[in-house]
Amino acid sequence: MKKLSENYMENVRQLDQLLGVGRSVDMVSRDYVIGGRRARLWVVDGYGKDETLERMGAFWLSQGLESLENLKNMQEFSDRFITFSETDVADDVDELVTAVFMGKTLLLVEGLQGAAQIDAKDYPGRGVEEPPDGKVLRGSHDGFVEAVVPNMALLRRRIRDTHLTMEGHKVGARSHTDAVLCYLDDKVNLELLEEIRRKLREIDVNSLSMAQESVAEAIRPKQWYNPFPKVRYTERPDSAAASIMEGNIVLMVDNSPSVMILPTTFFDFTQEANEFYFPPLIGTYLRLLRIVVFLISLLITPTWYLMVKETGRLPESLSFLTSPEPASLDLLWQLLVVEFLIDVLKLASLNTPDSLSNSFSMLGALILGDFAVQAGWLGPEVLVYMAFVSVASFAQPSYELGYAFKLLRVVLLILTAAFDIWGYALGIAGILLLLATTKPMVGKGYLYPLFPFNAQALRRLLLREPISRSNT
Secondary structure, eight states: OOBOOSOHHHHHHHHHHHHTBTTBTTEEEEEEEETTEEEEEEEETTTBOHHHHHHHHHHHHTOOGGGGTTOOBHHHHHHHHOOOSSEEEEOBHHHHHHHHHTTOEEEEETTSBSEEEEOOBOOOOOOOBOOTTSOOSSSOOBOOOSOHHHHHHHHHHHOOOTTEEEEEEEEOTTTOEEEEEEEETTTSOHHHHHHHHHHHHTOOOSOOTTTHHHHHHHHSOOOTTOOSOSOEEEOOHHHHHHHHHTTOEEEEETTOSOEEEESOOGGGGGOOGGGGGSOHHHHHHHHHHHHHHHHHHHHHHHHHHHHHHSTTSSOGGGGGGGOOOOOSSOHHHHHHHHHHHHHHHHHHHHTSOHHHHHHHHHHHHHIIIIIHHHTTSSOHHHHHHHHHHHHHTTSSSOHHHHHHHHHHHHHHHHHHHHHHHHHHHHHHHHHHHHHHTOOOSSSSOTTTTTTTTOHHHHHHHHSOOOOOSSOO
8 A cells, every 4th residue: 555755746756657647638637836835636537527626726726825834734725725525635546546537636735745535526427317128107207327426316315314325335456346335224134235245345356347247247156057137137216216115235336327136036026117106906917917928938839839749639629729830940940940030130129220220120020920931931820929929028127037038948948849748847847946046146045035935025026015104
């Protein structure tokens, strides 16, 4: 830990070199004479608030020779001559350099021990418009942005409670990325909180280039073979605030508009913000409908393939399900090809400019639908079932869980094709085993409140209860 020396010019040369003055065009430095003493200011271009810095600079330059005579250190200077409220004084070189790269303004004055870190920054960023993956018919239409400071303000606006705690951390040996734990200190599980703190302290990476995903991969259990998501994300401040009120912990990472809600269980993914902006009965219907549709999307194509693989497995009244039209490709290959082509369309539409996206979607649907059937490559039944699967994947808000179910559906389909009904049963048992052995990032268990069983918590997850004192 290197400290500032008592030699002003030596400190200036050292900080100039570390901050890249003259090497990086975005590093701005400015010399002053304040009360007869030399002073130097450093700030990253695009971070500093010009009006605030100009106003403070004009005040400093107006000071006479006698104004700094009795000052002994930078803390006394800060108390008398720095009007900005968020100001710290430090003498550790690494801390000062990191503060400048975080957006703070650094001020060094000759003859005064230490340097002032003035948090007069203004990050470039977008407005708090509604996130595209969490739209609601009613309710607030604001969303988190890429900077943690306005995100904390969005939560503070909804929870005006003295127990709301915003706990800051630095993650990444080189990036020093800001991470903030948000929780109610009188409701949070203290053991869970300490476990998350420990995991954040033990992260050993240089940079969090992918923001919250980098943090999630660094602290979650190493189960590469398990596709089930260990973290629940949201870009909605109201959803995050409701989770905090229930005793959960929200983890924010700088440069990401998504926040992580911890702990996360499988049943947490059954909830969506829209349900809480409708009356309880309608909200319950929407939640149960989502659960049923999502389970059907996992089983529909393997179950249908099992039925049509051999004749006579269904009664006569359901025989229309077991007679797919003949096509050039085998039925198994038809299902697999359409599964992968749907993902290709999703990737293509994601990278298509907005002005062309609508026409591209229509063109893709025509090519994969009508043309493929007319050419005899695919049967119409395959397209009907896969269209239902594709629509059902958007019926719940977690993309990660949607892709987990997709991979499991493909594996179940292949097992059914290889071992018939025994493969189907083996696949179902394997999915249940995978769910039971999924390690949560933190918390009681991935299948809580089913295992360990908690009837009240399970009922609240499956049914939309009316808002009460204990149910926020």
